[in-house]
Amino acid sequence: MIPHPTVQFVTDRIIERSRATRERYLERTREAYGHRTQRSILGCTNLAHAVAAEPVDSKSRLAATERPNLAIVSAYNDMLSAHQPLGRYPDWIKQAAFGAGGSAQFAGGVPAMCDGITQGQAGMELSLFSRDVIAMSTAIALSHQMFDAAVCLGVCDKIVPGLLIGALTFGHLPVVFVPAGPMPSGISNDEKAKVRQRYAKGEVDRAALLESELRAYHAPGTCTFYGTANSNQMLMEIMGLHLPGASFVPPGTALREALTREAARHALGLAAGGDHFTPIADIISERTLVNGIVGLLATGGSTNHTMHLVAVARAAGILIDWNDFSELSAVVPLLARVYPNGAADVNQFHAAGGMAFLIRGLRQGGLLHEDVVTIMGRGLDAYVKVPVLRDRQLAWEDGPQTSADVSVLRGPDDPFSPDGGLKLLRGNLGRAVIKSSAVAPEHQVVEAPARVFDSQTALLDAFQRGELEQDFVAVVRFQGPQANGMPELHKLTPALSVLQSMGHHVALVTDGRMSGASGKIPAAIHVSPEAGAGGPLARVRDGDLIRVDARTGTLDVLGDPAWQDREAAAPDRHASSWGVGRELFSVARAHAVGAEQGACFFQWS
Incomplete structure (x- = not known):
């Protein structure tokens, strides 16, 4: 389908604006392409340091320097609900990688701040800059030249943009992003907001406010309102860096584990030397970024991404600005009502049809570029499918054709608003x-x-x-x-x-x-x-x-x-x-x- 004229116009303008910087980025990236495993260029002493702590079977495979090795970069910590589930992922990823004929090593951790904890406190003044620290930490993790692909484990506000900026400085590597999924729904977001307002007016005390907040934020997983964290997950999927349907599968489920293991296998399959080499520099293009902005607008996503997407784009040599966001917003309809843009939470969005239905509708409206590269190949066909377990095996089936709840999610023929707001x-x-x-x-x-x-x-x-x-x-x-x-x-x-x-x-x-x-x-x-x-x-x-x-x-x-x-x-x-x-x-x-x-x-x- 031919893209909407405004979508095409904005994209063409970005391409022209970015021509020189994008070409420099791609030239540097192509110079770093490898045709052998990355670690094969290391000296014997270098390699010995890198494998010294590995079990015998992994050590022998890594020392042979013939099979791809996967980097695990994680924002795990057990204080933040969104990142606590990531603690189990490295073992799953290593097992899956070894079973697929490769290997995986935990390359490094990155900081993970929570704006919910630092809200109104002095620590919040470190929050935005933590994104750039995370980018640098990602670069340090990948700097050992031991890795042929990477999986990035992260969820929240500055963490996913920081991981992505850092990964783009290694544009020659394939990278798959792996989420944790949302916590179960607690009290409604409207009820939570009302208690906060009553506390501000002095009608309830701190004990009542704390009880309300504990009922809202109550389990492992991402907070369920549609803030920056869940906007991150939407973006990673619509931009082709998640496995299809991975964004909002809850933690602690068999499907979540299966998707995590498959992410490891899939990342190895994208490494140089194989038949499906797909470096992240090829995925994050001008068209992909426009698709991300369209998804953000169609869902009423976080305004933080008017900064984060700009920074991500610059890491890939692409120049976008607020004119691009605003002009796209004028033609992209609002298709989702998720708090604070509505009463529903992300679990209700997912149940109504979620990302597969959203992407299907945006494609039908000519609002997404089809000529893009994703971790699944060229185009977006894979992203209108949903993951399922059949006889304990992961598979994908066609996503829903209709919304299960039109008060939460709609198609472009019946939007909540004709523009993205x-x-x-x-x-x-x-x-x-x-x-x-x-x-x-x-x-x-x-x-x-x-x-x-x-x-x-x-x-x-x-x-x-x-x-x-x-x-x-x-x-x-x-x-x-x-x-x-x-x-x-x-x-x-x-x-x-x-x-x-x-x-x-x-x-x-x-x-x-x-x-x-x-x-x-x-x-x-x-x-x-x-x-x-x-x-x-x-x-x-x-x-x-x-x-x-x-x-x-x-x-x-x-x-x-x-x-x-x-x-x-x-x-x-x-x-x-x-x-x-x-x-x-x-x-x-x-x-x-x-x-x-x-x-x-x-x-x-």
């Missing part, structure tokens, strides 16, 4: 993104006086003092990458939701993040250039009339333009320069690029 905002305050898919129509335009805060704590203190019971635009500045690492500001959501429910017109404007938790409050986020770099937000003062307009895509201070001549306020950099490890990230803050450039502290050539 993600917009670029432009005006005299800079450029920002807004996720409007969960914002009611009557709240999509807010024009009100500014209340300016230099931290989310300052806003919450003002709320507790009863000073915000009015129409206003909350300007929370000095929250960008250079100022303090760009923390997520989701802790503001309950307070602002309370004020909106009281009938006040409120909006948030910030150079910080809200991520997949962006909900019913209109939030112009990732404002660039950031206030800490002298952006316009640093000149806003209390009382300035601000208009946030998600319909027309504008973000402006109204009235006398003399406000732009004010002296820019300066951030208190000392407050974010020490404690909870922040001392170690001064270089990251100093070298971070803007949000629209991916908020990396790498320098891409």
Whole structure:
């Protein structure tokens, strides 16, 4: 099917914009292609070090240097529910690889932060930069030149993008991503949100809030709302880096184990020297990235990916920007309603038809490129199938033709909205993104006086003092990458939701993040250039009339333009320069690029 004209136009523009950088990346990648096992180039002493701890049968196979060896790179830890299931995977992967005639070694671990734990805490200021640390950790794990393919085990917010950026620096290697799956559904996301709002109003105590949260987050697996973690899983599947249907199979099931073992076998089969050599550089192309953006928009996914996908693309020599997201959003219909974009959770999305039904519908609408490479080969035919166990053997069968729940998942002929609900905002305050898919129509335009805060704590203190019971635009500045690492500001959501429910017109404007938790409050986020770099937000003062307009895509201070001549306020950099490890990230803050450039502290050539 011929792609939608806008999809093709945006793709062609990305290809032309990226021509020089992409070609340099591919040239470097092709120079690294091998026709023998990677470890065969190592000296005897090098190889002896690498196999010294292996069991006898594995040692002899690795020493022979004839069969492919698989790297396991994992974000396992047993504190985070999403990553706790990964603890069993290395043994399964090693067994499957050995049985397939190859071998596998645990190449390295990467850090795994949880924004849910650090929310509103100082540690959140390390969160975004942890993505780049994960990328570097992945590169270190793969740097020993022992490996012919890799499996990357990770789930959550910065972890999958970091693994992918790191893997792309080894673009000559095949890489398969392996998820853990979501935890069982607990209390509804709506019920959880209501308790948070009641706590913000002082109607329930901390014990009641904790009881609610423990019922929501209660078992191994990914949190079930559709935030960045589950958006990651959708992206890895629609971009062809997961086995088909792998994203939302629960942990602790026979099917999850079978998919993990098959991922190891499949990765070995993609290694150089075989018949299906498929390096990751061939998979992550301009068309693949557009498919990822389309999937993100069609599902109302996390706004964090307006940075993460930019950074991933740059790792592959491809240049995308917020114009691309916004123009695609105008033609990609919203096909899923998953919290905070609806009442359902990802388990209900999966049960309604999940990724296979979503991809089928997007293909039918001409919204996905078919001329792409995936770990399953060329095209997307494999990704409209679902995995099943038949007589304990893994197989794939045709996915559903119809949605099992049209309140959660629909086809393009009956969308929830004709557009993807993600917009670029432009005006005299800079450029920002807004996720409007969960914002009611009557709240999509807010024009009100500014209340300016230099931290989310300052806003919450003002709320507790009863000073915000009015129409206003909350300007929370000095929250960008250079100022303090760009923390997520989701802790503001309950307070602002309370004020909106009281009938006040409120909006948030910030150079910080809200991520997949962006909900019913209109939030112009990732404002660039950031206030800490002298952006316009640093000149806003209390009382300035601000208009946030998600319909027309504008973000402006109204009235006398003399406000732009004010002296820019300066951030208190000392407050974010020490404690909870922040001392170690001064270089990251100093070298971070803007949000629209991916908020990396790498320098891409």
